[in-house]
Amino acid sequence: MTRVAVVRLSAMGDVVHGVAAVQALRAARPELDVLWVVQRSFAPLLDGVVDVLRHDRRGGVPAYLRTLAVLRRFRPDVVLDLQGNWKSAGFVRGSGAARRIGPAAQLRRERGSAIACNETIVLRPGEPAHPARIAAELVRRLAPEVEPRAPQLAATAAELDAEAAALAALGIDPSLPFRLLVSSRPDDPRGWPAAAIEREARADGPVPLLVAGPDERDVAAPAGLTVMRHAPGELRRLVGLGVLCARSGGCAIGPDKGAMHVLAACGARTLTLFGPTDAVRTGPTAGACLRATGGPDCAPCGRRRCRNPIGPVCMDFTPAEAAVPTPGVAKQGAQCSAPRAASAPATQA
Numbered sequence: 001m002t003r004v005a006v007v008r009l010s011a012m013g014d015v016v017h018g019v020a021a022v023q024a025l026r027a028a029r030p031e032l033d034v035l036w037v038v039q040r041s042f043a044p045l046l047d048g049v050v051d052v053l054r055h056d057r058r059g060g061v062p063a064y065l066r067t068l069a070v071l072r073r074f075r076p077d078v079v080l081d082l083q084g085n086w087k088s089a090g091f092v093r094g095s096g097a098a099r100r101i102g103p104a105a106q107l108r109r110e111r112g113s114a115i116a117c118n119e120t121i122v123l124r125p126g127e128p129a130h131p132a133r134i135a136a137e138l139v140r141r142l143a144p145e146v147e148p149r150a151p152q153l154a155a156t157a158a159e160l161d162a163e164a165a166a167l168a169a170l171g172i173d174p175s176l177p178f179r180l181l182v183s184s185r186p187d188d189p190r191g192w193p194a195a196a197i198e199r200e201a202r203a204d205g206p207v208p209l210l211v212a213g214p215d216e217r218d219v220a221a222p223a224g225l226t227v228m229r230h231a232p233g234e235l236r237r238l239v240g241l242g243v244l245c246a247r248s249g250g251c252a253i254g255p256d257k258g259a260m261h262v263l264a265a266c267g268a269r270t271l272t273l274f275g276p277t278d279a280v281r282t283g284p285t286a287g288a289c290l291r292a293t294g295g296p297d298c299a300p301c302g303r304r305r306c307r308n309p310i311g312p313v314c315m316d317f318t319p320a321e322a323a324v325p326t327p328g329v330a331k332q333g334a335q336c337s338a339p340r341a342a343s344a345p346a347t348q349a
Contacts, residue, residue, distance in 0.1 A: 003075060004142065006036040007091050008082035009055060012258025013282070014131045015042045016265050018082045019151035020285065021135035022050055028143035035074050037067065037091055044235040045262065048154060048348045068094050080138045081117055082131070084108040089116035101141050103134050128280045150286045151265040154348045155240040163240035170209070170226050174244050177206040180263065181225075182254025183216045189276045189306040192255045193316050198222040200318040206250050211241070213259060235262075242266025253319060256282055256289075275314030276301050288325060292317035 004025075008018040015038060026034060036046055040054040053070055056063040071091060079095045081088050081102030092100050093116035102117035107129050114120060121137045123129060136148040155163075164174040172178050181200060184191030201208040201222060210227040212219055214234075221227040230237050238259060245252060246267035253270075254260045256277045261284050264270040270287030272279070278300040279289035291299075292314060298307070299314035306312040 001031060001033050002077050003033045003035070005053075005071060005074060005076035005079040005091075005095055005097065006034060006050070006082060007079060007088045008135075009037065009039045009057070009087055010042060010083075012042055012045070013256075013261035013284075014083075015045055016151050016153070016258070016261040017130070017132040017285070018135045019046070019049055019153065019265065020132055020149050021082070021139045021146070023152065024136070024146045024149055025139040025143055026050065028146055032142070035071075035076070037071060041232075042235070045153065045239070047236065048156075064090065067091070072096050078142065080141075082135050082138060084113065084134070085110040086113045089113040092116040099141075101138055103129075103138070107134060130281055130283075130285075132285050148285070152267075153239050153242070153262065153265040155236070155243045155266070156348045159236055159240040160243060163237055163244055166228065166237075167209075167241075167244065170228060172207060172209060172226070175248060177248050177250040178245065179206040179208045179250055180241070180245055180252040180254070180268070181208055181210050182252060182257065182259045182263075183210055183212040183219055183221075183227075184255055184257060185215055185219060188255075188257075189303065189312040189315070190255045190257060191312070191315065192273060193312075194220075194222055196316050196318055198225070199321075200253060201225045203318065203320060211238075211252075211254075211259065213238070238262050239266055242268045245269075255315060260284060271319050273315060273317070273319075275299050275312055276303060276306070278302065290319055290325060292321070 006022060008015055034050050035053055036050045037053045037055060039057050043052045043054045046052050055067040076095050076097040078099040079092050079097040081092045084103045100117045101119040104120040104122050105111040105114040108114060133148055139146050167174045181197050210221050210225050212227055212229045214232040242263040243266045251269040252263040255273050260270055260272045264284040264287045272284055272289045274289055274291045276299055283289040295314045296308060
């Protein structure tokens with residue numbers, strides 16, 4: 001049996017992008033033994049998808065050596081570098097695999113890390129360097145018939161029951177459409193400003209619910225807006241919430257962050273808002289991607305710190321406020337005021 005190691009440690013949205021390629025690979029080549037090396041905090045996303053090797057990124061060199069030792073005991077024949085930076089290069093090079101396949105230098109932010117691979121891939125001319133496209137091209141080295149596809153995340157019956165109970169405790173009927181508004185930290189230029197969230201919450205549409213993850217635990221909700229907070233270690237709750245949203249015919253609105261990618265992969269109808277980031281390079285592979293009309297000339301800048309003197313004004317908009325679809329991404333409409341039935345992924349056994 002051929003053993004394949006996949007290295008994609010982070011971040012949340014990029015892990016989701018890799019899921020589609022690995023699901024396609026396993027469907028095309030079920031005889032392969034696949035192991036995914038991923039940071040511990042994102043490993044729950046891969047429940048029911050693939051076997052995982054959890055890496056503790058906070059553990060420094062000792063943790064790296066422990067993870068590498070387990071990887072070497074797996075004895076991979078092939079390693080796929082879906083990450084494409086120095087963080088993954090150490091595991092790729094140290095894996096002992098005869099074939100180490102990764103993106104070519106021009107597809108990496110840290111170009112020198114390509115030295116860890118002895119086979120590299122490039123994309124077709126003009127094809128954007130989106131993580132999902134790179135991942136699909138990598139698995140084609142093992143299954144040439146694989147094509148890019150949307151990832152699919154599913155929840156267990158117990159997870160759905162627990163999250164439905166959590167919604168009911170907040171006064172939200174999980175069987176009726178509801179509107180998820182994804183929160184973010186005020187210092188994140190990709191984030192959705194609180195003023196815009198408040199305007200969206202007042203707009204016509206399904207009942208709104210603010211979703212705050214561990215990074216937003218100190219972010220206050222606008223007055224009168226119900227908030228659901230997920231604590232560290234509760235990533236599977238987001239999957240359950242996304243599947244319930246999809247089944248209810250609701251929708252999710254928020255910035256280009258990991259939570260939106262997870263919700264889209266759960267089948268929820270998503271409207272992802274873009275300012276500093278480029279939907280063609282980072283957007284979810286399903287749902288609508290929107291950018292404000294008349295935004296500043298500096299957007300998309302791709303920076304992690306806003307240099308606009310008055311702040312990240314490119315994100316101060318709602319779907320109804322003169323937003324336009326960005327090019328190159330599937331569209332599902334720019335409003336949540338008229339929800340429709342959505343097909344949800346199957347529940348995990």
